[in-house]
Amino acid sequence: MKDGTEKLIGALSEAVVPVERLPSPAMRAAQWLGFAVLFVGALVVLRGYRADIGARLSDVEFAIPWAASLFVAVTAAVAAFYMTVPGTPRWIVALPLAPLAVWLATLGAGCVRELSEQGLAVLGVSLDCIEFISLTSVPLAAVLVWMLRRAAPLAPSGTFAMGALAAAAAGSAGLELYHHIDTSTEALVWHVGTVGVVTLIGLSSGRRALAVASVND
Amino acid sequence: MDSDDWSNLLALAQAGDAPAYRRFLSEAAGFLRAIIARTGIPQDQIEDVVQETLISVHAIRHTYDPTRPVRPWLTAIARRRAIDWRRRRNSARAHEVALDDAGHETFADPDANRDKDKAEAAAAIRRWLAELPPGQRQAVELLKLRELSLNEAAAVSGQSVGALKVATHRAMITLRKLWKRDEPA
Numbered sequence: 001m002k003d004g005t006e007k008l009i010g011a012l013s014e015a016v017v018p019v020e021r022l023p024s025p026a027m028r029a030a031q032w033l034g035f036a037v038l039f040v041g042a043l044v045v046l047r048g049y050r051a052d053i054g055a056r057l058s059d060v061e062f063a064i065p066w067a068a069s070l071f072v073a074v075t076a077a078v079a080a081f082y083m084t085v086p087g088t089p090r091w092i093v094a095l096p097l098a099p100l101a102v103w104l105a106t107l108g109a110g111c112v113r114e115l116s117e118q119g120l121a122v123l124g125v126s127l128d129c130i131e132f133i134s135l136t137s138v139p140l141a142a143v144l145v146w147m148l149r150r151a152a153p154l155a156p157s158g159t160f161a162m163g164a165l166a167a168a169a170a171g172s173a174g175l176e177l178y179h180h181i182d183t184s185t186e187a188l189v190w191h192v193g194t195v196g197v198v199t200l201i202g203l204s205s206g207r208r209a210l211a212v213a214s215v216n217d
Numbered sequence: 218m219d220s221d222d223w224s225n226l227l228a229l230a231q232a233g234d235a236p237a238y239r240r241f242l243s244e245a246a247g248f249l250r251a252i253i254a255r256t257g258i259p260q261d262q263i264e265d266v267v268q269e270t271l272i273s274v275h276a277i278r279h280t281y282d283p284t285r286p287v288r289p290w291l292t293a294i295a296r297r298r299a300i301d302w303r304r305r306r307n308s309a310r311a312h313e314v315a316l317d318d319a320g321h322e323t324f325a326d327p328d329a330n331r332d333k334d335k336a337e338a339a340a341a342i343r344r345w346l347a348e349l350p351p352g353q354r355q356a357v358e359l360l361k362l363r364e365l366s367l368n369e370a371a372a373v374s375g376q377s378v379g380a381l382k383v384a385t386h387r388a389m390i391t392l393r394k395l396w397k398r399d400e401p402a
Contacts, residue, residue: 005264006243011372012242012271012272016233016275018233019278086291087286087288088293
């Protein structure tokens, strides 16, 4: 059997050609985030900023969860790219946990207060949110998959779920800039809920989405 | 050999240096053998998984960053190949039926002869594969039986990806003809 390995080593070293080294995961994450800012920004400009955006951003009840959703997008994208480099320490998958906890906790606290004051009447149906987050997630995730496939996603499901979380959180952060939703309850149900569904779809389809990458054929 | 030397050798390999690459793979193979043995792969299968790991190392050598240590990079790839080996074995076991002493006998009920049919089909496929031209046989063996990726199979066989695709397509046509030829009337 070791003869076979020796033959294989001979064949591989004879077949070696120069390869272009992959840029660092941080650099690739920055490239994708740059694309995400341009893409989501263009959609927000096309649909029009909400008129009271200045006032909303100075309101901590809006600004903290919004900034947290932005950090979820950034940290999840960084984690997804690091996960495609073999040997990356496992703690990298925990990067988005802190901003995710802040996002859920701040919206959750507001939601509890609103429900205790106004009851279920506070929750309207907002199909716009689902449409915007889903529509932004698909092209953002498609570009991400294309970039991740150039590397080595050894754990395709987890990697794609992380990427889907980044894409959906970026969509949600963009949505907040134009959409008139003022209650934490609606933001929690429609925004975080859609982000969760998109992430689960990523988890279940990751193997297929990244299957043609060189290590997972 | 310390990790820095391996890093340098792999960095040279990324630039296309064949002797450095051969030295790196030869020395890394021993390290991989030890890692794979620790994952609980049976002794007689370790070398297969080492070879699959080396093929993966070749296919994704562009992902190695020479400023990072090389051993965790190699270890992660080897562990992944060991997991895949176990997954394939479990999946194969789910489709296999152990033969006992009476397993080769044939029964009046056609359903009872499924094991015998499977064995005959496997023998026929082996016979047809032997009749394929060498290029087509190699393509089927690498892509369909060993389940390598096109890039990995290209690296091992020295054929281009395009040539492998054509060879596989032709092999399938030939196999279909052989199957029709031998099909019982």
